[in-house]
Amino acid sequence: xxxxxxxxxxxxxxxxxxxxxxxxxxxxxxxxxxxxxxxxxxxxxxxxxxxxxxxxxxxxxxxxxxxxxxxxxxxxxxxxxxxxxxxxxxxxxxxxxxxxxxxxxxxxxxxxxxxxxxxxxxxxxxxxxxxxxxxxxxxxxxxxxxxxxxxxxxxxxxxxxxxxxxxxxxxxxxxxxxxxxxxxxxxxxxxxxxxxxxxxxxxxxxxxxxxxxxxxxxxxxxxxxxxxxxxxxxxxxxxxxxxxxxxxxxxxxxxxxxxxxxxxxxxxxxxxxxxxxxxxxxxxxxxxxxxxxxxxxxxxxxxxxxxxxxxxxxxxxxxxxxxxxxxxxxxxxxxxxxxxxxxxxxxxxxxxxxxxxxxxxxxxxxxxxxxx
Numbered sequence: 001x002x003x004x005x006x007x008x009x010x011x012x013x014x015x016x017x018x019x020x021x022x023x024x025x026x027x028x029x030x031x032x033x034x035x036x037x038x039x040x041x042x043x044x045x046x047x048x049x050x051x052x053x054x055x056x057x058x059x060x061x062x063x064x065x066x067x068x069x070x071x072x073x074x075x076x077x078x079x080x081x082x083x084x085x086x087x088x089x090x091x092x093x094x095x096x097x098x099x100x101x102x103x104x105x106x107x108x109x110x111x112x113x114x115x116x117x118x119x120x121x122x123x124x125x126x127x128x129x130x131x132x133x134x135x136x137x138x139x140x141x142x143x144x145x146x147x148x149x150x151x152x153x154x155x156x157x158x159x160x161x162x163x164x165x166x167x168x169x170x171x172x173x174x175x176x177x178x179x180x181x182x183x184x185x186x187x188x189x190x191x192x193x194x195x196x197x198x199x200x201x202x203x204x205x206x207x208x209x210x211x212x213x214x215x216x217x218x219x220x221x222x223x224x225x226x227x228x229x230x231x232x233x234x235x236x237x238x239x240x241x242x243x244x245x246x247x248x249x250x251x252x253x254x255x256x257x258x259x260x261x262x263x264x265x266x267x268x269x270x271x272x273x274x275x276x277x278x279x280x281x282x283x284x285x286x287x288x289x290x291x292x293x294x295x296x297x298x299x300x301x302x303x304x305x306x307x308x309x310x311x312x313x314x315x316x317x318x319x320x321x322x323x324x325x326x327x328x329x330x331x332x333x334x335x336x337x338x339x340x341x342x343x344x345x346x347x348x349x350x351x352x353x354x355x356x357x358x359x360x361x362x363x364x365x366x367x368x369x370x371x372x
Contacts (some may be wrong), residue, residue, distance in 0.1 A: 019074060023065050024125045026081065029088060030058035031246050032116045036095070050091060074229065075131070082127045085120055092117035101118035109161070115154045115206055122147065141261045142195050142205065145212060146188035148254045152219055153181035155247045159226065161196050164236035170226070177219050206262070211259045220251035
């Protein structure tokens, strides 16, 4: 898939989203709906219907993308896509919570549902950047690479669990890739932490990108071989041909991202440290139809989600502090107490600290995937 050329005369993040990339992710989302639908229990009629609706929605958006002729049409397409993807993200997270609480059976692994929801969240970020006219970047290079490395490790494990146990050599190879990308993922997270606030070129990070590219090329070739064997009916397992093609295309896409990062004069500057990539407020809501709020503890366990609030306000809410006016009043009162006589009775107990709060925009798209 073609991408804009990298300009090397200045520090360059990942280039702006283009129409071809939008088409790529629309196809990925349509296939996610198809995979989810195939893995749902046959008696989950409503959930299957929602997945089918999303599949049709993304198919229609793909047709519309082929007819874009000008910037206005492209902007309208981005807006429409953002609404559908936001609903699809919430649907995926709802299925995941149902499975984790033993309310849903079927053949969709919990990690698979988390995996596809992470990709939907990533796509929402791309759409937001395009809609606002900003340069497209997922934040810093280290976080971008780490996000993709986790996807590649997931793919390897999905292949392991869908191969027939008799395919011992293939299972062993896939397990080897899973371990290799787990190690690269952890190394990537180390770079995310070490490069926090860095404004200088880091040769070790450049070497890390080269190592990642070599490993990703090997994994892509393995996926391509699996895809070919499935097409020729020479592999025993439960991997659909479309799924094999799907994961191979995502590996190719990652290689394009790596090429941009390697060839550009990109500086891996990172403000957010431990996070893999910065997410939108709207994408962080893990609820069905916007009915359930995300708890602060859940956010701590989900490094792909972050809320950006005012720093002073964050400190107040996190530590149960009071507003500035109250604090100012307390300071003045403390100054008066220095010359005041000692009280004859003990002071009243301090009021309990305010609990931490989590903010979100509260703007919910219409439920495109829901049955009426």
